[in-house]
Amino acid sequence: MRDLSVNDLLTLPGAALWTLALSLMAFVGGGLVGGLIALGRTSRAGWLRTVCAAYIQVLQGTPLLIQLFIWYFGLSVAGMNLSPLVAAAIAFTLNSSAFFAEIWRGSIEAIPRPQWEAAASLGLTRLQQINYVIVPQAVRIALAPTVGFMVQIIKNTSLAALIGFIELARQGQIITNVTFAPMPVYMTVGAIYFVICFPLSILSRHLERRFHAGRAAH
């Protein structure tokens, strides 16, 4: 045991970079997979809708921690040893894909039916309808909740600490273990998360207000 020094606390911003890296992976990966699931969820094929709904239900109805444990501890028992980083990246990607899919499904379904019909009557194919008519309008609706969910992703990456991946929360644990000064360490850790998340929360709220203002004007 030694005393807590400023140098200890200065390792935290570096660890926060890993938090950001994990969040970015979850955001990009989850966004790509989630986009596909959202399309599947709003597809005309009944079986595809059912499969995608089940995917979302399972990932949203089970704790992220359990999902993480399955990828990390579970697969290693089954003979596939994933590193904490890979396991966390997979778990966060799949988990956020389910939430993105739900957010974007809602945005797609918020577009009035006649928009589809008008696009179809212009002779656009289904893909063109999605591409040129639906998505550009849905993006406006989806923007605020998507940014809001990014805050959720960043906070969720702290769970990677529990499978030993060294990001912000885990680095806090490590410093605490050698210095026995949990209060200043965890307060700093919390403050760093806050500094990252709060601007995004503000942005999300701002976007939401702007969108609603736009709607009221019509």
Next chain:
Amino acid sequence: MGYTFHFGDVFAYWPLLLQGSINTLLYSAFGMLAGLAIGILGAVWRNSQYFPLRWIAASYVELVRNTPMLVQLFVFFFALPSVGVRLSSTTAALLALTFNNGAYMTEIVRSGIENVHRSQREAALSLGLTRWHIFRHVVLFQALEKIYPAMIGQFTLLMLSSSLISSIGADDLTAFGSRIQSENFRAFEVYIACGAIYLGLTFLLQYVAMVSARFMFPRRRALAIR
């Protein structure tokens, strides 16, 4: 991969899984009810005419919603003892769940209160009700009715996030799962089984919520859950 599942090794531990499920439900129920109480108080403070109360409630909400629950849990369990507040893992878990959920409930209840139409309050005033009676009988009940679906959604999220309390040694379903897999080395099956149980619990919760709405809100407006 050629992996053979042995779920039998997991079901042999069913009494532990059952106990864990019950504990998880108890933790979540406590967090929900205490969080709702804080949420009502917080929502009233958010709309208070006194600036300090508004400020306290707003900072509390922002602080909780922009930091991970895991860190909040660590502060309650690891950091508080260093300033002389020693909590058992159960107490720390209950406090952290309440503290976390209270902030989300504050926002939910607030939106409900703001959505009760002004004319309702004016009608109550003209009937001569006091401020407290207006809040208790006119505003709060209608607000709760309106936010019921959002509350159930938050309850579900709370139950799932309660799996985190296993990291400070509280005895919820995830903790029992970890204990079982350290005994039978069947981590894959154990965590899949735990996931399935949590999924079942969320279905159970939604079913109970739907049925109880019928009794709590006879006007049935809240039955539009789903």
